[in-house]
Amino acid sequence: MNTPIRRLSILIAALFTTLLVASTIVQFAQAKTLGAMASNKRSLLDSYARERGSIIVGGQAVAKSVPVQDQYRFLRTYPQNKLYAHLTGFYSYSVGAPYGLEHAADDLLSGDADQLFVRRVTDLITGRKTAGATVELTIDPKVQAAADQALGASKGAVVALDPKTGAILAMVSHPSYDPNPLASHDLTKAAKAWKTLSTDADKPYLNRAISGIYPPGSTFKVITAAAALEDGVVSDENSKVPGPAQLDLPLTTTNLPNEDGRACGPNNETTLIHALEISCNTTFGSLGLDLGGEKLRAQAAKFGFGDSLQIPMRVSTSSVPADLNAPQAAQAAIGQYDVRTTPLQMAMVAAGIGNKGSVMTPYLIQSVRSANLDIIQSAPDPVELSQAVSEQTASILTKMMVSVVDNGSGARARIAGVDVAGKTGTAQHDPGKPPHAWFISFAPAVDPKVAVAVVVEDGGVTGSEIGGGRVAAPIARAVMQAVLGR
Structure with missing residues (x-):
């Protein structure tokens, strides 16, 4: 060659x-x-040609595919409209599925998950059409409806957990939206619906329960109290603590005042339990000075702050800043400065205290079934995220939180015949706007069946715990009553 x-x-x-x-x-x-x-688009058309699995709550489909006579063959529908929108998200040919379970559990719903490999091979051999898996959620429909109704026209979020397992019983975010127009096969209609939704200043597409990041305000004081008890700064709920009208902060000429401008007890002293009842800023600011920023941050981390969670949707990370100086630590101890958290995280804090100090990993999927209803994935075993505090500390915190409801700012969360543990919060944020109103709780106080966190944006009253007690506490009460059958 x-x-x-x-x-x-x-x-x-x-x-x-x-x-x-x-x-x-x-x-x-x-x-x-x-x-x-x-x-x-070829891949997307192929997925539309399959029957996508349903998302089930309480035995009823909240997202399902129905046969249609067009090139897509199946139309995704959401029978409950707005009620479960932030959980399901939407499945759209023109927009995609950027939110909710339609995105986070897409491999299961589409039939592409590794768990469905055998089923796909069998379908190939038999010539059967491949269908997606059915996903059953932990949500209790009665509790979800109660949370939705109680939150009403307010902007904010509600989360309810089973403290012993971490199962999410309700997750509501307002304002909400209807996913059905976004899933329309009329591409012009779907695009118009998405433009309207994505440009809305109130961000109704945002799941505030897991993606909303807020200052926790005085609800964070239970974490400060936990750190003080665990560290030995105080011994029990009756320990004497400072409670002056103003706390002199080092390194600055600005002092930390109480909301009413008064001392929290005679001779500028009070007890830890009374300080939580009336949400005394100077007491918890003083504890923040004694503990320092790193101990506060470490205690918050034991409750889940700083963790990257997926339920399976990704949860925004709650945080306490590092390297806090003394005045910043005092502000952080009352849930201000740059402390930020999600409603889900604060529900985990309440649940962890109620569960004898053990914080369980939250989850949303109860089970997964194939198209012929074979169980692919059964209810997961509860997984402990961390032991946030000792059982003794959890017991003391529970007594204090019960007293907040029985004798303090959380009176509107009371349920006849049930001991309710709770904590109000008023969180300052943008200057010139009302503070956010918070309430966290669990019930019954001994052997709790539910833990709840509520945030109402701009629902508070500046300089007062009234917002948390008046606005957020009744919402939490309605949710707890739905779980307890009261």
Whole structure:
């Protein structure tokens, strides 16, 4: 063979090798990435040709696919409209599925999950059409409806947990939206619905329960009390603590005042339990000075602050800043400065105290079934996230939180015949706007069945715990009553 022919043969062989390698990369290494691209309409049309699995709450579908006579073959519908929108998200040919379980559990709902591999192989052999799995949620429909109704026209969020397991019993965010127009096969209609939703200044697409980041205000004082008890700064609920009208902060000329401008007890002293009842700023600011920022941050971390959680939707990370100086630590101890948290995280704090100090990992999916109802994934075993405090500390905190409801600012959370543990909060945020109103709680105080966190945006009264007690506490009470059958 002469040299030119040999060179041409080598070139042709190299080109064939390159083509083979490239096609192999596309078919195998890049297949999943290319298939998931929003611009890959062929892949999306293929997924629409399958019957997507339903999302089930209390035995009823809150998201399901119905057959239609068009190129898409199945239309995704949401029978409850707004009630479960922040849980389901939406499945849209023109918009995609950027939110909720339609995105986070897409591999299960579409039938592409690894758990469904055997089913897909069987479908291929038998010629049966592949269908997605049915996802059953932990949500209790009565509790969800109660939370939705109680929150009403207020902007904010409600989360209810089973303290012993971490199962999410209710998750409501207002304002909400109707996913059905977004799932429409009329692409113009769907695009218009998305434009309206995505440009709304109130951000109704935002799941405030897991993606809303708020200053926790005085609800954070239970964490400060926990840190003080665990560290030995105080011994029990009756320990004497400072409670002056104003706390002199080091390194600054600005003092930390009480909301009413008064001392919290005679001779500028009070007890820890009374300080929580009346939400005494100077007491908890003083504890923050004694503990320091790192101990506050470490205690918050034991409740879940700083953790990256998925339920399976991603939860925004709650945080306490690092390297706090003394005045910043005092402000952080009352839930201000740059402390930020989600309603889910504060529900976990309440649940952890009620569960003898053990914080359980929250979850939303109860079970997964194949198209023929075979169980693929049963109810998960409860998983402890952390032991946030000792049982003794949890017991003391519970007594204090019960007293907040019985004798203090949380009176509107009372339920006849039930000991309710709770804590109000008023969180300053943007200057010139009313503070957010908070309430966290669990009931019954001994052996609790539910823990709740409520935040109402701009629902508080500046300089008072009235907002948390008047606005947020009744919402929490309605949710607890739904769980307890009261």
